[in-house]
Amino acid sequence: MIARMSDAVDDRDGTAAGGGHGGVAGEGDAPPPTLRARRIAAWRAAPRVLARPGFLAPLSERLALLEAAGGVYDLDEDSDIYGNGVVEALERRVAGLLGTEAAAFFPTGTMAQQVALRCWAGRTGNPAVALHPLSHPEVHERNAFSQVSGLRPVRVTDEPRLPTAAEVRDFEEPFGTLMLELPLRDAGFVLPSWEELTGVVDAAREREAVVHFDGARLWECTEHFGRSPAEIAGLADSVYVSFYKSLDAFGGAALAGPAGLVEEARAWRHRYGGNVFQQFPTALSALIGLERELPRLPEYVRHARVVAAALREGFAAGGLPWSRVHPEVPHTFDFQVWLPYDAEVVAEAAIRAAEETGSMPFANYWDPRGPGLASTEVYVRAAALEWTAGDVRTAAEEFAGRLLRRAAAPA
Structure with missing residues (x-):
């Protein structure tokens, strides 16, 4: 898939969903927001998000990264x-x-x-x-x-x-x-x-x-x-x-x-x-990443294993008929979650969970994998360290219940 958060190039989840018009929009009506636009808006507004990759942050925050540049390179040198x-x-x-x-x-x-x-x-x-x-x-x-x-x-x-x-x-x-x-x-x-x-x-x-x-x-x-x-x-x-x-x-x-x-x-x-x-902004940000993030990556991997286990437990406690965390024990700090629902259904549930509870365990795009089957990628970085195993289990159980209620609701 292409429009994942880590390779966010196009708008694969760009189909308008929910909150729009029941029929054809009239002239002059603004089109309803796409799933991707709603997902990113929810990601930015939610107080608790499991994954907060920097590249989705506002420009002001991204530029603030360079405030640490003086600690990794002599800024009095020529550009x-x-x-x-x-x-x-x-x-x-x-x-x-x-x-x-x-x-x-x-x-x-x-x-x-x-x-x-x-x-x-x-x-x-x-x-x-x-x-x-x-x-x-x-x-x-x-x-x-x-x-x-x-x-x-x-x-x-x-x-x-x-x-x-x-x-x-x-x-x-x-x-x-x-x-x-x-x-x-x-x-x-x-x-x-x-x-x-x-x-x-x-x-x-x-x-x-x-x-x-x-x-x-x-x-x-x-x-x-x-x-x-x-x-x-x-x-x-x-x-x-x-x-x-x-x-x-x-x-x-x-x-x-x-x-x-x-x-x-x-x-x-x-x-x-x-x-x-000239490439100094990118080069400086890379040096900062090597200095700040590289030493923390093993910690992220270890916590990803905690998060993966807690997701499995939460889905089971929430009564989902089937779910998959893959790999069962993550090899890195990224892994997949598979659920037995259409991608748009799960994406809508993830967005509404963030909007209604302020907690967003699944911030990434849901990829359709076949009829009634969807997967997403879960990223564990610094923000995820604030989530205990109990926090993840609770969020996964609530999310499972949300999906089950939607599946049981009349069409």
Whole structure:
């Protein structure tokens, strides 16, 4: 899905719902607000929200983030021009954290990964990229690999998990690069075990393929693996990391790996239009995120497991006939919730719960998964630490009751 809170690009939940006209609106009538507009309005107004990602905050709050910039970089230095200064400082910081020879800043992760895989295709002589069909380039990038970069994606497995070593080893056609998304977001932010991951990497190397990690959320994988970012990144030949998905920066990404690859990537970055004149606000916000948020991510993961367990208990206490928290024990601080109702029904219930109670456990978009089935993503960050297990159970039980009452009401 595209209009999630963390990738809020379009208005997938834009169908008008509730509070509008019974028939066709007359001339001059304002259209009723969309579900998305109501959801964000409720999110901003509710005193208690489980997830408060910074990018949905007003501009005044986002700009206030830079008040901490003096603590991460000397603001008396000259501003950056085409990637020097604070951008170079950020690149050095990322390379140090990931244990790589070099890193290059990119305005978007889409560009960073296209460039990385294009470079590897040139070096291996094989444009085929083995990846999962639920990986970000396949679902969210409009076929950019083939349309822009001339690469050929091949799908290793259709199972909602990362590929196994056997699947990589026995895949029926050659490929130059294996790309692994850590975690695999659209499958439920799932990760393999450390042993499974090392086995998959070894299997790719047996085939003389290089390994690239889509590590947009690599920062939040350390608790699951019990390894540092450098140890995780050290398994791959290159890795991309995001600055806004886990660290609440304004945007931006980095590609890290061998110095020669990163130098080539800088040339392609220029060709792709990514050598932006000045990027100091984004670079400073990324440095602030590395300083403030990165040390807190393991705590968020641990609390996500508390939240997930409490949601299951609350749904059961509320009498829901069926519900699913996936993964049952979250691998990162993000996970999915599945409920047996149409997406618009659950979305309406979530909005009304926030409007009527001031408490909003489900602030994200509900994705239709089939007839009478919907899912959403739950994010656990600093705001969620204020919710005890009891708070979550109570909110989930009330939400379950709200859904059951709506289902029982006459049409």
